[in-house]
Amino acid sequence: MQIKKVGVIGCGLMGRGIGEVSARAGFDVVVSEVNQQLLDKGLAAIDASLAKGVEKGKVTEADKAAAMGRIKGTINVQDFKDCDLVIEAAIENLELKKKIFGDLDKICVKDAILATNTSCLSVMDMAAVTQRQDKVLGMHFFNPVPVMKLLELVKTIATSEETLSAAKAFGQSVGKTVVTAPDVPGFIVNRLLMPFLIEAVRLIESGLATREDIDQAIVLGLNHPMGPLTLADFVGLDTAYFICNAMYDEMKENRFAPPVLLRKMVTAGQYGRKSGKGFYDYK
Numbered sequence: 001m002q003i004k005k006v007g008v009i010g011c012g013l014m015g016r017g018i019g020e021v022s023a024r025a026g027f028d029v030v031v032s033e034v035n036q037q038l039l040d041k042g043l044a045a046i047d048a049s050l051a052k053g054v055e056k057g058k059v060t061e062a063d064k065a066a067a068m069g070r071i072k073g074t075i076n077v078q079d080f081k082d083c084d085l086v087i088e089a090a091i092e093n094l095e096l097k098k099k100i101f102g103d104l105d106k107i108c109v110k111d112a113i114l115a116t117n118t119s120c121l122s123v124m125d126m127a128a129v130t131q132r133q134d135k136v137l138g139m140h141f142f143n144p145v146p147v148m149k150l151l152e153l154v155k156t157i158a159t160s161e162e163t164l165s166a167a168k169a170f171g172q173s174v175g176k177t178v179v180t181a182p183d184v185p186g187f188i189v190n191r192l193l194m195p196f197l198i199e200a201v202r203l204i205e206s207g208l209a210t211r212e213d214i215d216q217a218i219v220l221g222l223n224h225p226m227g228p229l230t231l232a233d234f235v236g237l238d239t240a241y242f243i244c245n246a247m248y249d250e251m252k253e254n255r256f257a258p259p260v261l262l263r264k265m266v267t268a269g270q271y272g273r274k275s276g277k278g279f280y281d282y283k
């Protein structure tokens with residue numbers, strides 16, 4: 001199937017990025033929010049991101065105007081009815097995502113592909129509330145979407161090859177390199193990343209190494225662009241904690257169990273960069 005019109009549910013951090021790259025690639029885009037205020041904020045963020053691209057000489061004024069012209073904001077889910085692909089990027093809550101998939105299944109044309117940008121939830125659980133399990137998959141973009149090159153496509157036991165190949169073609173047309181991942185918690189990237197991040201937290205928790213030494217060791221010893229504690233602060237400690245718990249709940253393996261220190265930091269509101277304090281101070 002050919003994808004021409006793309007819907008994006010949620011215009012937060014990820015939704016606005018997915019909307020931006022889709023519009024820049026020439027797709028008509030509908031993006032939704034829960035209210036007009038959040039929608040205006042999200043659309044303004046897309047405009048600002050494109051303006052930054054113009055400043056850096058990566059986008060022309062004409063391309064910016066054309067991309068913005070292709071994006072329609074809405075707070076009415078009925079506006080997704082004629083989309084060929086809808087990517088859900090609402091908050092990470094399975095009950096909410098199931099409700100959204102149930103609604104989309106009733107509203108969207110029968111051939112439309114329904115995708116979720118979930119970081120760790122079961123895609124099959126979302127597919128199961130629809131009458132089109134073969135047309136549901138995960139499309140896991142990375143933050144910031146306009147910059148990060150990877151797109152993980154998450155194939156459930158019910159996703160058809162046709163759906164997967166249409167999603168692959170779409171991903172490539174928005175400039176991403178596509179990998180196919182299984183519908184297991186963490187997919188590929190977070191399954192490898194989370195045990196690594198929480199092992200760094202355990203080193204801190206047990207007082208065996210300093211945060212600076214841990215980060216420097218990984219940056220200089222493994223050539224990573226940033227150390228695991230800096231990265232954990234960037235991802236958000238609340239997000240990392242949520243993902244680890246989801247992985248542990250499903251697989252009951254100790255390597256995914258979040259350390260007590262991580263839970264205490266989240267309880268204290270120390271979420272990392274976004275709250276001004278995590279393993280480092282950002283105030």
Ligand SMILES: NC(=O)c1ccc[n+]([C@@H]2O[C@H](COP(=O)([O-])OP(=O)(O)OC[C@H]3O[C@@H](n4cnc5c(N)ncnc54)[C@H](O)[C@@H]3O)[C@@H](O)[C@H]2O)c1
Pocket residue numbers: 009010011012013014015032033034038088089090091092093096100117118119120140141142143235
């Ligand atoms: N932040 C990341 O680094 C990252 C990376 C990959 C995947 N994800 C996943 O992407 C999804 C979105 O994450 P985010 O960081 O953009 O969160 P966010 O909180 O920045 O944005 C989510 C937005 O969805 C909106 N929303 C909630 N319910 C809605 C509904 N019914 N209809 C329309 N909009 C609705 C919220 O108002 C909010 O603005 C989550 O599933 C998350 O796990 C996040």
